[in-house]
Amino acid sequence: MSITESESLYNDLEKKSVRELLEAIHEEDRKVLPAVQKTIPQIEALVTAVAPRMKKGGRLFYVGAGTSGRLGILDASEIPPTYGVGYDLVIGLIAGGDTAIRKAVESAEDNEAMGWEDLQKYHLTEMDTIVGIAASGRTPYVVGALKKARENNILAACVTSNPNSEMAKHADIAIEAVVGPEFVTGSTRMKSGTAQKLVLNMITTTLMIQLGKVKGNKMVNMQLTNQKLVERGTRMIMEELGLEEDKARNLLLIHGSVKKALDEYRK
Incomplete structure (x- = not known):
């Protein structure tokens, strides 16, 4: 058995x-x-x-x-x-x-x-x-x-x-x-x-x-499917770039993901 x-x-x-x-x-x-x-x-x-x-x-x-x-x-x-x-x-x-x-x-x-x-x-x-x-x-x-x-x-x-x-x-x-x-x-x-x-x-x-889908310990490629994730992504950008909340949120929403937002900002 x-x-x-x-x-x-x-x-x-x-x-x-x-x-x-x-x-x-x-x-x-x-x-x-x-x-x-x-x-x-x-x-x-x-x-x-x-x-x-x-x-x-x-x-x-x-x-x-x-x-x-x-x-x-x-x-x-x-x-x-x-x-x-x-x-x-x-x-x-x-x-x-x-x-x-x-x-x-x-x-x-x-x-x-x-x-x-x-x-x-x-x-x-x-x-x-x-x-x-x-x-x-x-x-x-x-x-x-x-x-x-x-x-x-x-x-x-x-x-x-x-x-x-x-x-x-x-x-x-x-x-x-x-x-x-x-x-x-x-x-x-x-x-x-x-x-x-x-x-x-x-x-x-x-x-x-x-596959490079995580940076540090953050889910930088997560889909922004709800308000909680938008807020999480905003905090990630604030911490990484030292931006104010409103600017970080706008950057996130324009580019659709933390990774894209960070990459575009740093160009």
Whole structure:
């Protein structure tokens, strides 16, 4: 039996008090960070391989089902507004399509051919990268996508919570954050999902820094999609150039991003 399907270390959950349940869940969550830390060499290898591909026009695809697919889509959808890149740079795919983001699509993840078929809509090249996400490490939708990716000389990686999984067999780089049995037996939306979220954050944040989308520690390419971000961008320009608030805001709104505003002002 896989680790993610192993029996919970806790029993008679329905008999515990709310406080006991919360303390126990938190105790299990504490195991996630050390598990993710052990995967840093593999994450480093992936980012190091993906960054130069992206600089040549490559894209990063997340492929998953259920919670794993949703987390991939979440991470991908946050990159454009945060770093001012297009929605076609990091792309998340989920078994069952967009409907499955909110509602489970029965048996979609069991179709091994469908993952690759969904990817074909994007006209893949050898500069692209496929990252399969599955806590179990054996989801057919994801495994099939990784198999075909490698057959077509496309970099393939995986994020899983089980060692030596079927996914890992078909991945050039396997990121295995082994967090142990879930608090509720088999409920991988818990520790496994938390580990996946952390790993995906690390991958894309590091990639965006490598691609020059961060200056110092600031999101200088963020999209100005709401008042909060306009105010944040204004403060960045004020700090960087020593301008008054009104002048900094006007400069930002004229040029559309902190980076463009700074570059134009310094010409």
